[in-house]
Amino acid sequence: MAPSSVDIATSTLIALFVEAVLYGLFILLFALAMSVLLGKRKRSASGTRPLLVASITMFILGTIHIAIDLRRAMDSFLYHKNIAPVSTPGYLLKSTAYAMQTLVGDSFMIYRVYLVWNGDKRVLFPLLVCLLGGFAAGAGALQSFAATKHATTGDPIFLINLHNWIVSFFSLTLFTNATCTLLIAGRIYLINRSTAASATVFGRGLGPAIMIIVESGAIYSCALVILLALYVQGSYAQYILLDAETQIVGVVFTMIIVRVGMGLATDITTYAGSRSGAGSGPKFRSHVSGARSGGPTATLELSPRAGVSVTTTQEVKHDGDSGEGQYVYTKGGDMWHSGHGEV
Numbered sequence: 001m002a003p004s005s006v007d008i009a010t011s012t013l014i015a016l017f018v019e020a021v022l023y024g025l026f027i028l029l030f031a032l033a034m035s036v037l038l039g040k041r042k043r044s045a046s047g048t049r050p051l052l053v054a055s056i057t058m059f060i061l062g063t064i065h066i067a068i069d070l071r072r073a074m075d076s077f078l079y080h081k082n083i084a085p086v087s088t089p090g091y092l093l094k095s096t097a098y099a100m101q102t103l104v105g106d107s108f109m110i111y112r113v114y115l116v117w118n119g120d121k122r123v124l125f126p127l128l129v130c131l132l133g134g135f136a137a138g139a140g141a142l143q144s145f146a147a148t149k150h151a152t153t154g155d156p157i158f159l160i161n162l163h164n165w166i167v168s169f170f171s172l173t174l175f176t177n178a179t180c181t182l183l184i185a186g187r188i189y190l191i192n193r194s195t196a197a198s199a200t201v202f203g204r205g206l207g208p209a210i211m212i213i214v215e216s217g218a219i220y221s222c223a224l225v226i227l228l229a230l231y232v233q234g235s236y237a238q239y240i241l242l243d244a245e246t247q248i249v250g251v252v253f254t255m256i257i258v259r260v261g262m263g264l265a266t267d268i269t270t271y272a273g274s275r276s277g278a279g280s281g282p283k284f285r286s287h288v289s290g291a292r293s294g295g296p297t298a299t300l301e302l303s304p305r306a307g308v309s310v311t312t313t314q315e316v317k318h319d320g321d322s323g324e325g326q327y328v329y330t331k332g333g334d335m336w337h338s339g340h341g342e343v
Helices: 008-037 046-077 089-116 121-146 160-194 206-232 238-267
Strands: 198-201 268-271 283-286 297-303 307-316 326-331 334-337
Touching: 008 046, 008 238, 046 089, 046 238, 089 121, 089 160, 089 238, 121 160, 160 206, 206 238
Parallel strands: 198 297
Antiparallel strands: 268 283, 297 307, 307 326, 326 334
């Protein structure tokens, strides 16, 4: 292994600065995400519970990770301790937080694929295999970290037995994230093309929704590719990306909630229930602009039970009517009427 051009003390200091900036952004986005998820209009929506659990878990893990990194920086610069060993309790806890953060992010990506693809087992099975493989690789890496307690080399992180586990973990999570991003964006794109009406998510076209998903997946994937390349090259600069990744996972996750949620607050009207009267999660439709717009619009509905469905909405204006038009909802070939105004 070629010697690193950046020593561990320098990379630790730079990593702490980068991680602190990202953690500050994470705090802001986490607060906004909680405001969106716990807002008065969405408290009864069961679909927000997985988002709440995942957001809070990620924030706790991110906080643990940066706290340990701060302690390691203090050990290096104030107490002049050697922080290269990977078998210390602090490093093991930090690595556990990183692995759990990554697996939580991957799990929720797979959950989103489950919703968008209506639970198609042919799509989910390979992703679940990769997730389990990532869990096994992470556990193997942690066990190997602990086993280096008596290693004589000065760079235990680059030992060959650790190298194989770490590369396997990075590769599996990269594949899982990239595949989930493409599957979600592709599915929404296909729904958009197959819908004759103008499909919307939260009252907006599906193009911005696809871009949000692709951009968020690209941010994490690009950082992971750089991290993998630096580690394979044997550079201590990999610690900069490694520490940043823990916060990036949380930032990307909460960024999606905030970007979608802020648009949701102004562009849609929320209604609950279904034709049978039993709600299956949050449903949304866009405002009808203009009394005589007449053109059909389609709303993409995403719920934990129903998966993805498209509801076509058209305002019917009768001659001589002085009130508002009636809304006719068509879903899956069936049709039912709402009363005047909103439901």
